[in-house]
Amino acid sequence: MEYFLQQLINGVTLGSVYGLIAIGYTMVYGIIGMINFAHGDIFMVGAFVALISFILFALTGISLPIVLILVLLIAMVFTACYGWTVEKLAYKPLRKSFRLAPLISALGMSIVLQNYVQAAQGARIKTLQPVIQGGFNFFKESDFVVTLSYLQIFIVLVTIVLMAVFTLLITRTALGRAQRACEQDRTMTALMGINVDRTISMTFIIGSSLASVAGVMFVMYYGVIDFYIGFLAGIKAFTAAVLGGIGSIPGAMLGGLLIGLIETFWSGYISIEYKDIAAFTTLVIVLIFFPTGFLGKPDIEKV
Amino acid sequence: MGKDLIQKSLKDSLFTGIIALALFGPIVGLRTVAKNEVLVVEPKWFVVLLIVIFCAVGRFFINIYSYKKEKRRGEPSSFGKAISNFLDEKGAQIAIAAIAFSIIFPFMPFADRYWMDIAIMMMTYIMLGWGLNIVIGLAGLLDLGYVAFYAVGAYSYALFAIHFGWSFWICLPIAGLFAGMFGILLGFPVLRLRGDYLAIVTLAFGEMIRILLLNWYELTKGPDGLTGIPRPSFFGLPFKRYPDEGVETFHTFFGLEYDPMQRIVFLYYLILVLALITNAFTIKIRRLPVGRAWEALREDEIACKSLGVNPRNTKLTAFAIGAMFGGFAGSFFATRQAFISPESFTFIESAIIVAIVVLGGMGSQTGVVLSTIFLIGLIEVFRDFESYRMVAFGGAMVLIMIFRPRGILAKRKPTITMGKHG
Numbered sequence: 001m002e003y004f005l006q007q008l009i010n011g012v013t014l015g016s017v018y019g020l021i022a023i024g025y026t027m028v029y030g031i032i033g034m035i036n037f038a039h040g041d042i043f044m045v046g047a048f049v050a051l052i053s054f055i056l057f058a059l060t061g062i063s064l065p066i067v068l069i070l071v072l073l074i075a076m077v078f079t080a081c082y083g084w085t086v087e088k089l090a091y092k093p094l095r096k097s098f099r100l101a102p103l104i105s106a107l108g109m110s111i112v113l114q115n116y117v118q119a120a121q122g123a124r125i126k127t128l129q130p131v132i133q134g135g136f137n138f139f140k141e142s143d144f145v146v147t148l149s150y151l152q153i154f155i156v157l158v159t160i161v162l163m164a165v166f167t168l169l170i171t172r173t174a175l176g177r178a179q180r181a182c183e184q185d186r187t188m189t190a191l192m193g194i195n196v197d198r199t200i201s202m203t204f205i206i207g208s209s210l211a212s213v214a215g216v217m218f219v220m221y222y223g224v225i226d227f228y229i230g231f232l233a234g235i236k237a238f239t240a241a242v243l244g245g246i247g248s249i250p251g252a253m254l255g256g257l258l259i260g261l262i263e264t265f266w267s268g269y270i271s272i273e274y275k276d277i278a279a280f281t282t283l284v285i286v287l288i289f290f291p292t293g294f295l296g297k298p299d300i301e302k303v
Numbered sequence: 304m305g306k307d308l309i310q311k312s313l314k315d316s317l318f319t320g321i322i323a324l325a326l327f328g329p330i331v332g333l334r335t336v337a338k339n340e341v342l343v344v345e346p347k348w349f350v351v352l353l354i355v356i357f358c359a360v361g362r363f364f365i366n367i368y369s370y371k372k373e374k375r376r377g378e379p380s381s382f383g384k385a386i387s388n389f390l391d392e393k394g395a396q397i398a399i400a401a402i403a404f405s406i407i408f409p410f411m412p413f414a415d416r417y418w419m420d421i422a423i424m425m426m427t428y429i430m431l432g433w434g435l436n437i438v439i440g441l442a443g444l445l446d447l448g449y450v451a452f453y454a455v456g457a458y459s460y461a462l463f464a465i466h467f468g469w470s471f472w473i474c475l476p477i478a479g480l481f482a483g484m485f486g487i488l489l490g491f492p493v494l495r496l497r498g499d500y501l502a503i504v505t506l507a508f509g510e511m512i513r514i515l516l517l518n519w520y521e522l523t524k525g526p527d528g529l530t531g532i533p534r535p536s537f538f539g540l541p542f543k544r545y546p547d548e549g550v551e552t553f554h555t556f557f558g559l560e561y562d563p564m565q566r567i568v569f570l571y572y573l574i575l576v577l578a579l580i581t582n583a584f585t586i587k588i589r590r591l592p593v594g595r596a597w598e599a600l601r602e603d604e605i606a607c608k609s610l611g612v613n614p615r616n617t618k619l620t621a622f623a624i625g626a627m628f629g630g631f632a633g634s635f636f637a638t639r640q641a642f643i644s645p646e647s648f649t650f651i652e653s654a655i656i657v658a659i660v661v662l663g664g665m666g667s668q669t670g671v672v673l674s675t676i677f678l679i680g681l682i683e684v685f686r687d688f689e690s691y692r693m694v695a696f697g698g699a700m701v702l703i704m705i706f707r708p709r710g711i712l713a714k715r716k717p718t719i720t721m722g723k724h725g
Binding site: 045053235 | 322325326328329330331333334335336337341342343344445447492493496498499500502503504506507508510511514515518650651654657658661690691693694696697698699700701704705708709
C-alpha cells in the first residue's frame with residue numbers, strides 16, 4: 001500500500017511533465033493536421049535553456065522563488081523562439097505539399113536540433129545540483145516511507161496553474177477563438193478576416209513555451225539531461241496525446257497523466273529495463289484499437 | 304521603389320538578427336562545461352556574433368534576390384527536370400554503364416581499402432534503399448522502423464551461423480525469411496492505419512526491437528553484441544592467411560598470393576549481386592498484378608477498395624517483401640562486420656534510409672542510387688566534423704522537402720499505359 005502510494009505520487013509528477021509536452025502535439029495536430037516530430041526536441045532545448053539559466057543564477061545569489069519564476073520565463077521566451085522559427089523554416093512552406101512531406105521535414109528538423117545542441121553543448125550528460133530539496137514523509141513507522149517532495153508539489157502546482165491559464169486563453173480570448181476556428185476550417189477563417197498564419201505561429205509559440213516548462217521541470221526532477229532526451233519524451237508525450245484523443249486539449253493532459261502512471265507502475269512492479277517498452281506498447285495498442293482516444297473525434301473518411 | 308525595398312529588407316534583417324541572437328545566444332553562446340564535477344558556463348560570444356551577422360546579412364540578400372526573382376516567377380527549377388529527361392532518354396545505356404562501372408570498380412587503380420569500404424557501405428545503403436522503396440515508393444507506406452528488419456536479419460544470421468555453424472548461403476535465405484515473417488507479424492495489425500500513424504507505429508516497433516536486443520542478454524549478449532560471426536567463404540573456400548590443417552583456401556586454390564583485399568573485393572561483389580537482385584525483383588514485380596495494385600493503392604485507397612483490391616493483404620505483401628530484402632542486407636552487414644550490437648540499429652539508421660528513398664524520388668530506382676551517393680557522400684565528406692554532419696544531413700532533408708518534395712527524380716511515369724497514346 002505504501003509502495004503503491006509512492007508510485008502514484010511519482011506517476012502524477014511524471015504525468016504532469018508529459019501532459020505539458022502533449023499539449024503541443026495535440027494543438028499542432030488540431031490546427032494543421034501534422035505530427036510535429038521535432039516537438040520533443042523543442043522540449044530538450046527548453047531543458048538546456050533552463051539548465052544554463054540555473055547555473056548562471058546560482059552565481060548571483062537571488063532568492064529561490066524569484067529564480068524559479070525567472071528561469072520559467074526565460075525558458076519560455078527562448079524556447080518559443082525555437083518553436084516559431086522551426087514552423088517558419090520547415091513547416092510553413094509545406095502547407096500545400098503532399099501529406100507526408102511535413103512529417104519528413106519535421107524528422108529532419110528533429111535531427112538538426114539534436115545534433116546542433118550536441119555540437120554546441122557537448123555530448124556528455126549534464127548534471128544539475130538539486131534546486132529544491134526536502135519534502136513531507138508519511139508512514140514513518142512502517143517499513144516503506146512515502147515521500148512527497150516539495151519539488152513534486154511544485155511541479156504539479158505549476159502544471160495546474162498553467163493548465164488553468166491556458167484553458168482561459170483557449171476559451172475566453174480572441175486568440176483562442178481564432179485558433180478554434182482555424183481548427184474547423186482554415187479557408188473560411190481566412191475569409192472572416194483572421195490572420196491564419198499568425199494564428200498558426202501563435203500555436204507553435206504556446207506549444208513550445210508549455211514544452212519548455214516541462215523541460216524546466218524535467219531538469220529539476222531528474223537533475224540529468226543530454227541532447228537525446230527529446231526523442232523518448234517526445235514519443236511518450238505523443239502517445240499521451242493520442243491516448244487522450246489527438247486534437248483535444250483536456251485529452252492531452254489526461255493522456256499525459258495516464259502515460260506517467262503507466263510508466264511508473266510498470267517500472268515499479270514489472271521491470272525497469274523494459275520501462276520504455278511500456279510506453280511503446282501503449283502507443284501501438286492505442287493506435288491499433290483505439291485511434292480516437294478518450295476525448296477525440298472519430299476520423300471520418302471522405303471521398 | 305528601390306529605396307523602399309532596401310528599407311524593408313534592412314528592417315527584416317534586423318529582426319532576423321534579433322531572432323538569431325535569441326536562438327543561438329543561450330545554446331551556442333553559453334556552453335556548459337564540467338569543471339571539477341560542477342557545471343560552469345563558458346561564454347562564446349564571438350561565435351554567436353558571427354552567426355547573428357551571417358543570418359542578418361544572409362536574410363538581407365535573400366530579400367533583395369527574391370524580389371528580383373518575383374518578376375520572372377512561374378517556371379519551376381529545371382535542374383531536376385533536366386536530369387530526369389536525360390535519364391528517360393538514355394536510361395538503359397546509363398544503367399548498363401553504371402553496372403559496368405560498378406563491376407570493374409575494384410580493379411580501378413584508386414580503389415584502395417578506403418574506397419572499397421565506402422563503396423561497400425554505399426552498396427549496402429543502395430540495397431536497403433531499394434528494399435524500402437518497395438514499401439515507401441511503390442506501396443506508399445511510410446515505414447520509420449525499417450532498421451528493425453535489418454537488425455532481425457543481422458541477428459538471425461549471426462545466431463544461426465554461430466550456434467549451428469551453417470554457412471552464409473544457408474543462413475542468408477533463413478535470415479531473409481525471418482525478417483519477412485517479422486514484417487508480416489508487425490504489419491498485420493498496423494497496416495490499416497493512416498499514413499502518419501503508421502509511421503509512428505513502425506518507429507515504435509523499430510525501437511522496441513532495439514530495446515529487446517539490448518536487454519535479452521541470454522540470446523543477444525545485450526550491449527556487448529555478438530562477436531565471432533563467421534566470414535563468408537567463396538563457395539566453401541575461406542579467405543584466410545593461415546587456414547586450419549587440410550583446408551584449402553581461396554588463394555591456394557587459385558594459386559594466388561594471399562591478400563586481405565581479396566576478401567573485401569569478394570564482399571563488394573556479394574553486396575553488388577544482392578543489390579542487383581533486389582533491383583531486378585522490383586522492376587519485374589512492378590509489372591505484375593500485385594505490383595500494379597501497390598501503386599494503385601498508393602494513389603487512391605478508396606478507389607482500390609471499391610474495385611475489389613484487398614488493401615490489407617496487398618500492403619502486407621509489400622511490407623513483407625521489403626522486410627525480406629532488409630533482412631538480406633542485414634545478414635550481409637553481419638558477415639561483413641563479424642560483430643553486431645544494438646548500437647548499429649538505432650533510429651537514425653531508419654531515418655537515413657527513409658531520407659535516401661524520399662530524396663531520390665519515391666518509387667524511382669535510379670533516384671535511390673543518386674541520393675545514396677549524395678547523402679552518404681555528404682556524411683563522408685563531413686566525417687571530421689562528427690555532429691555537424693548530422694546537422695547538415697537533417698538540414699538537407701528539410702531543404703529537399705521544401706524545394707523538391709517529390710525528390711530529385713520527381714517525374715512519375717506510369718509503369719503501364721494503355722496503348723501508345725493512352
